[in-house]
Amino acid sequence: MDIYQRYGPALMRKCIRMLGSVQDAEDIVQGLFVDLLRKQKSDVDLPYLYRAVTNRSLNHVRDRHRRAALLQRESGGQDWISRVDEAPVSRDLLLKLIQVLDGKSREILVYRFFDDMTQEEISELTGYSRKTVGKKLDRIRSRAEALLRDERCIAPEGGADARR
């Protein structure tokens, strides 16, 4: 399947960025192209495929059993960093955010923080208005800051919590 050879590597790189696992990326990308093959659908372009693997990856992340394994895998290190208003954010935190956000916000989070898209690009790709994208990103930032605050509030064992 020519479109598999042509677009497969780009989609693999995208899934690996998000999931941190070559095997998971292979499962998702192959699953997508098998479905396209079954439907005999070949008139697709890269933006369409980008959106398709984003949704499949999000479903994959939301699977409870896989999520536990993902978080366990990621909790050891921060070999990949994105930025939320200059605050470094690990893949672990972004995956936690995915669990608490609504469907549109999850998708926008992926395009902004895993794919480095601008709001205009996200709007063009998804069909959401620029205003919606902006509002959702503000919400994502608020949730990220809240999660970061929660993590910093965990006092070490035996130590006093200064906030009490």
Next chain:
Amino acid sequence: MHDADCTGAPLSWLVLEQYHLGELKPSRRDQVEGHLRDCGPCREAIETIVQDPMVLPPLPSADVRERLFDVNLLPFRFGFAAVMAGFLILLAIRLWPGSLSSPSWPPAVMGYKGGELAVFLVRERNGDIRHAPTGYLDGDRFRLHVTCPPGDRPLDVVVYQGDGAYFPLNVAEISCTNRAAIPGAFQLSGLETVHVCVMVDHIPPRETVAAGPSMLPDAAVCASLKPLK
């Protein structure tokens, strides 16, 4: 991810991929090239795409998967199962220790430490990618994937050809998983069957392994390639 110190808004990964594929409209392509001239982080990002040795696994055939579970093919399923059973029996006889034609080369797949140790070859010839090749022509490039129990493990690769042996890759360690790609590629040429062997965990000195396959450690798997001309 590559917006640190970027000149203006960073180019998204989608745009970089489309640029790499030559799918941008001329005006957009010119904008991207102008940005890349001025932006180091984005240049590094496009380089990671250009240099990425991504090798795709073969696409499973949806048609074959569906047919195997088609109830109407019940008689054929039993026939297929009988043929597979016969094949497995022949394979067991072939590999049984002390059998008439027992191989002196480690297999490509074996059980190891509660998991699987396996080597997969990928051949590239003039842009055409072939998984699990059985032969080679002069100049063919090969990459290796290995399946091994999860964890960081020492690893080395040795190629036996004729009476000689050489080490085509400089890899000291790999993060094991299912079909982990071993960094680097190598070319083959010649008129003799080649045995590409991957050693995991216990790695003897290269001088020892170069003496022959009998010096390979237990945790070694090999794939063979015949010359095609």
